[in-house]
Amino acid sequence: MAVSADPQKVDLREPPSWRRTKNRIMTWLMVLAFVLVIIPLGLVIVTVVAKGASIISWQFLTSDIPVNIAPPGVGGMGPAIVGTIQITALATVMAVPLGVLGAIYINEYGGKGLLAQVVRFMADVMTGVPSIVMGLFIFSIYTLHFGFSGFGGALALGCLMLPVVIRSTEEMLKLVPDSLRQGSYALGATKARVTMTVVLPAAIGGIVSGALLAVARAAGETAPLLFTILTVTSVNKNPFSGPNTSLPSQIFSNASSSFVGAQARGWGAALTLIVIAFVLMVVARLVTARFARYSS
Amino acid sequence: MDQSEQDAVTTRLPRPEPLAKQAAEPAGTGNVIFDVRDVSIWYGGFKAVTDVSMPVYENEILAFIGSSGSGKSTVLRAFNRMNDLVPGARMEGELSYRGVSLYGKDVSPITVRRRIGMVFQKPNPFPKSIYDNVAYGPRINGERNKGKLDEIVERSLRGAALWDEVKNRLKTSGLSLSGGQAQRLCIARTIAVEPDVVLMDEPASALDPIATGAIEDLMRELKSKYTIIIVTHNMQQATRVSDRTAFFYVLTDTKSDTRTGVLVEYGTTKQIFEDPQDSRTQAYVTGRMG
Numbered sequence: 197m198a199v200s201a202d203p204q205k206v207d208l209r210e211p212p213s214w215r216r217t218k219n220r221i222m223t224w225l226m227v228l229a230f231v232l233v234i235i236p237l238g239l240v241i242v243t244v245v246a247k248g249a250s251i252i253s254w255q256f257l258t259s260d261i262p263v264n265i266a267p268p269g270v271g272g273m274g275p276a277i278v279g280t281i282q283i284t285a286l287a288t289v290m291a292v293p294l295g296v297l298g299a300i301y302i303n304e305y306g307g308k309g310l311l312a313q314v315v316r317f318m319a320d321v322m323t324g325v326p327s328i329v330m331g332l333f334i335f336s337i338y339t340l341h342f343g344f345s346g347f348g349g350a351l352a353l354g355c356l357m358l359p360v361v362i363r364s365t366e367e368m369l370k371l372v373p374d375s376l377r378q379g380s381y382a383l384g385a386t387k388a389r390v391t392m393t394v395v396l397p398a399a400i401g402g403i404v405s406g407a408l409l410a411v412a413r414a415a416g417e418t419a420p421l422l423f424t425i426l427t428v429t430s431v432n433k434n435p436f437s438g439p440n441t442s443l444p445s446q447i448f449s450n451a452s453s454s455f456v457g458a459q460a461r462g463w464g465a466a467l468t469l470i471v472i473a474f475v476l477m478v479v480a481r482l483v484t485a486r487f488a489r490y491s492s
Numbered sequence: 493m494d495q496s497e498q499d500a501v502t503t504r505l506p507r508p509e510p511l512a513k514q515a516a517e518p519a520g521t522g523n524v525i526f527d528v529r530d531v532s533i534w535y536g537g538f539k540a541v542t543d544v545s546m547p548v549y550e551n552e553i554l555a556f557i558g559s560s561g562s563g564k565s566t567v568l569r570a571f572n573r574m575n576d577l578v579p580g581a582r583m584e585g586e587l588s589y590r591g592v593s594l595y596g597k598d599v600s601p602i603t604v605r606r607r608i609g610m611v612f613q614k615p616n617p618f619p620k621s622i623y624d625n626v627a628y629g630p631r632i633n634g635e636r637n638k639g640k641l642d643e644i645v646e647r648s649l650r651g652a653a654l655w656d657e658v659k660n661r662l663k664t665s666g667l668s669l670s671g672g673q674a675q676r677l678c679i680a681r682t683i684a685v686e687p688d689v690v691l692m693d694e695p696a697s698a699l700d701p702i703a704t705g706a707i708e709d710l711m712r713e714l715k716s717k718y719t720i721i722i723v724t725h726n727m728q729q730a731t732r733v734s735d736r737t738a739f740f741y742v743l744t745d746t747k748s749d750t751r752t753g754v755l756v757e758y759g760t761t762k763q764i765f766e767d768p769q770d771s772r773t774q775a776y777v778t779g780r781m782g
Contacts, residue, residue, distance in 0.1 A: 307579065375616040379678070381577060383629040383685055384606030393632070398619050 241470070248467030251460050257468070261429040261446065261461070264453045268460035275431045276446040276465060279346060280472070282435040283425065283442055284415045286350035287357060292407045295361025302362070303369040304391050316366070322359035330355045331420035344426045346435030349442065352420035357410045364406030368399040401487030408480035412473040418444035443469040518735035518760055520552035525689065525719050526571065531585035533566050535578060540566045541753035544585075546738055553711060553720045555730040555761065558740030558776070563753025564723045567740075568691050570594075571721065572608035573601040589689075606633065609687035613694040615674035617666030617681075622649075622658050625666040625677055629685035644684055652680035653710050672703025679710065683718070690714065692722040696729065708733050727777060730761060737764040739773045 210216055251268055262271030298315060306312020334352040342348070372395050380390040396403075426439035427449055443465045450462030526548035533541050541563030548554050556564040566575065573594065575581040587594045594604060617625050626645045627635075635641060645662070649655040654676040658669070666677055675695060682690055692711075696704040711720055711733050724730050730737055741756045757764060757773040768774040 373616070375612060375614060376618060378574065378577070378612065379616040379618065379681075380628070382572065382574065382605055382610035382612075383632065383681065384602050384604075385632050386602055389632050393628070394618055 244463065244466050244470055247460070248463035248465075251464040252467060256461075256464055260431070261427075261441070262457075263429075264450070264455045264458035266455075267457045270457065271461070273443065273446060273461060273465045273468060275428055276441045276443045277468060278431050278433075279425070279428075279435075279440045280415060280442040280444075280469070283346045283349045283353060283421070283440065284411060286347060286435060287353035287414055288407070288411050290350065291354040291357035291410070292361055295358050295410075296365050296403060296407070298358075298362045299365035299369060300391060300396075303366050304387070304395065315362075319359040319362040322355070323363065326419075327352075327356055327417050328419035328422070331423055334420065335423040339424050343437070344424065344439040345437050346425055346432065346440035348424035349421045349440065350435065352424050353414040353417060356417060356420060357414045360410040360413065361407055364410065365399075365403050368402035368406060369395060371402065372398045401484040404487070405480035405484045408476050408483070412476040412480075415472060415476070416444055416469060418448050421445050422448075443472075518549065518552050520715075520719075520735060521550045523550040524548070525550045525590060527586070527588045528567075529586040529588075531567065531570065531583060531587055533563070533570060533575065533584075534580075534582045536580035538750065539752050541740075542743075544755045546755060546758045548719065548721065549736070550719050551715060551717075552735040553715055553722060553733050555734035555737045556721065556723045556740060557725075557727060557730050557737060558753070558756075559742060560725075561751050561753065562740035562742045564740050565693050566753065567755075568693055568721060568723050569610075571689070571691055572605045572610055574605075574610065576601050606685060607687055608689040608691065609682035609685065610691040610693070611675070611678050611682055611695045613697055615671060615678050615698070617669065617674050617677050619665065619667055621663045622666050622669070622677060623662040626680050626684050629681060633685060648680040648684040649677075651683050651710075651714070652676045653706060654680055670703075672699045672706060675699060675703070675707060676710070679707070683714070687718065689719045689721070692720060694723050694725060697725060704729070727765075727779075731765055734761045737761045739764060739768075739770075739776060741772050741776075 253272075256272035257277060258274045259272035261273060261275055298319070302312045302316050306315070331352050334348055334355065338351055339345075339348045376394050376398060377390050380394045385393070421442055421444065425442065425445065427441040427445050428439050429441075432438050432440045447462050447465045447469070450458045450465065453459065453462075524547045528544055528546050528548070531541070531544045532539060544563075544567055556568060558564050569575045570583055570587060571589075571594070575583065583595060589604075589608070593599070618628060620628070623645055626648050627641045630641060630644050635644070646655060646659075649658065654673060657673060658677075666674065669677055675698075679690075679695075696707050699707065708729065711722070714720060722730075722734065736759065738758045739756050740753050743752050743754055744750075745752070757768060757770045759769075764773060765777050768777060
């Protein structure tokens, strides 16, 4: 049988239609939305780098904070960097273990019990408390009695981090498949053993990255530190007594100053803070990847 | 093709035996290891299975067959108290293991599960290395000696017919294995604690025929050391591996729209498949009802 030159070809191209037009419109709208989202983010980074990069130097990162009137290039932000690291580290040490333990209780032990429901609800409520209210709270129960100190600031930041750590850890624990727990129980493991050796290792990547994101958020908080640590101009090595300072507090006070030098140092502090947050994010990613080794 | 050639071809291929002929007489020790009497299990207000009574014999393979919802897995999970983990689950009746009531007041489900292991329908290796998966059970039992652990891991993986495939990559993730290998890893993990009984809940339902064959060969080997109870939807599998069979059936109450499982018939696999006494068993094993 002779094959005709042009057998009836199937036309698989999409026919022009309203549906196709709608698809095009929506695709372009999504591209537009993405660009709109990127613009402010890009502008923030560009502005901070443009205004802050020139002042950053080893001397800037280590020197004491000079008087506001000092020109750019004199002094630096050393005490604020040290303070931020001290305060955030203390807050992390307090909030992360407590938050992880709380989430383990809610998800593994409490179940649908009343106490677990209450803790979960309170954590949700706490997430919504404005950070300045948290600062006032610590001011009234701690700072008024023991004076200004880095520790007071750490308490306030810890209170802010706690609900975030609880909820992110809980979400990670929920993702651990029940079949793993059952497999462990079937080998005669106790509940504590199941949690420690199967559930936590399976979720640890997510827990650590969630905690690091909470730390990065807390490191950038200003309001809770306003009435708890004040600001100082030289390094306070003892976070438990005497006023301290931090990058966000310093940005706030320098930005309200009318002196060019102070403002330049403020931009430098802002850039330093962004870099610290960025490093934490990268570490969070690396940690997640490191722990995901066995999970694929 | 002349007649003699044809004969040569046909004689070279063994004719498949009728199903029931493959099942041999039970060859265990004859000791009763579990005694189940009038066991009913509820999930909350829902009665999943009612009035099950049967003996389970040592060093035999007992198969639970029956349609979905007939309570096979529920009964299986009663043997190592896995139902305790389900909120609202409750059991009535008497289930004794080597003369001791499993649901007695002083009985710890943890201790029970160390003697009565379980392999699940879906392979569930832990997100740990192959080595750590197998060493998990011995470790929770307090074994810390590296040499001993190495020995247990090798013995268990050999026992589960997986050693040759993984001996060079014991440090890689247990999740990197194929479905059949992962299930054998789970079996290795279960026998690493040297249990007395192994419960298997449709262990081969997610596997291809070759992996299924490997698991079945393994079960026949394990029988000399362990007592095995297996839930299966595959009747050929039941006839291939089991010594005795229990057939479960769903009773549907159309008035209240509740479905409850019952044990219809229990006997040697040969008897259940060759000479079923109940018409429902007959309908099921001949494939007229499923």
